[in-house]
């Protein structure tokens with residue numbers, strides 16, 4: 001149930017840190033990939049070597065990897081790696097630091113850099129747990145969207161008996177499984193997304209192309225992946241890194257993108273075409289660079305296949321297809337006609353006339369037209385926020 005889930009495990013300085021080894025083991029046994037960050041005080045309870053050996057990956061507890069050479073550990077990359085950041089055990093001190101945003105050790109820097117959901121499994125003595133300050137911290141964290149895995153009641157290391165024991169590793173793994181299942185609405189859905197431009201060669205160095213950056217498609221891939229979907233991104237030539245947890249196929253030309261997309265759509269529940277596919281390719285291309293005097297004065301073109309149209313022709317019952325339309329004029333009319341012709345559930349229109357929308361920008365301003373006649377307009381927002389809006393609309397189209 002935790003297959004391919006990336007769990008960033010944060011260990012802080014409680015005696016329950018010894019259980020973190022069993023927890024890492026249990027998460028891996030259920031298919032998760034685990035990376036570990038530790039606070040300096042947790043190292044007093046369990047060695048990084050234990051966790052590094054169990055997970056097969058280095059464990060990080062410090063900003064510098066090698067003081068002599070000045071090599072440092074990138075907390076931002078680690079913070080972005082996980083599908084979930086599980087802090088177990090979470091001490092009273094760490095919970096309090098999380099509330100204030102303190103950043104006095106490596107784990108706290110990762111906490112501030114992480115974009116994935118944060119989950120904490122508190123572990124402390126009964127009185128510390130019951131203290132109004134701790135309870136207020138837990139409440140503040142929950143209000144901020146941090147999930148808390150309730151501690152157990154029972155014998156505590158202090159000799160006291162009561163609530164404060166970290167939940168058992170198996171219970172934490174069960175909790176996570178349940179959380180991925182219930183909080184991740186697209187959990188069992190396969191989604192294929194086309195993104196970026198295509199480059200159609202003219203000779204070995206020149207091509208026909210467009211200015212699409214691929215940012216919208218990549219933002220959607222990230223958003224849908226974190227909503228639990230199994231995402232396959234087919235990307236043309238773009239300068240963007242693979243989103244974490246997403247299967248990425250890189251292509252150059254429209255014909256390559258078409259071949260990959262037609263294969264992928266067969267098993268997909270949802271297809272989203274954000275790619276700015278070149279409508280034409282050169283009829284003949286040269287394997288070597290044309291010199292100026294060899295360059296033809298006219299290039300004959302062949303039409304490329306329309307990937308989304310071909311998806312629309314094979315659309316299965318219950319399958320959801322989403323298209324994009326980048327228009328310079330007559331936007332609404334043109335988008336609505338594409339919606340129908342390509343057999344889509346809805347089409348997302350962005351206009352080059354809107355500043356901050358369309359190719360290359362980090363923002364977008366969209367309208368959406370549905371097959372059922374409904375339409376929605378949105379303000380200018382980041383492409384990540386636009387991806388969220390589109391995801392919410394996809395959820396309403398899922399077959400019940």
Ligand code: C5P
Nearest residue numbers: 273274275277305306307308323324325
């Ligand atoms: O280019 P056009 O405005 O028709 O694009 C509308 C939609 O069709 C977009 O979602 C685009 O990704 C898709 N498309 C495609 N293959 C093409 C052209 C467009 O999938 N050859």
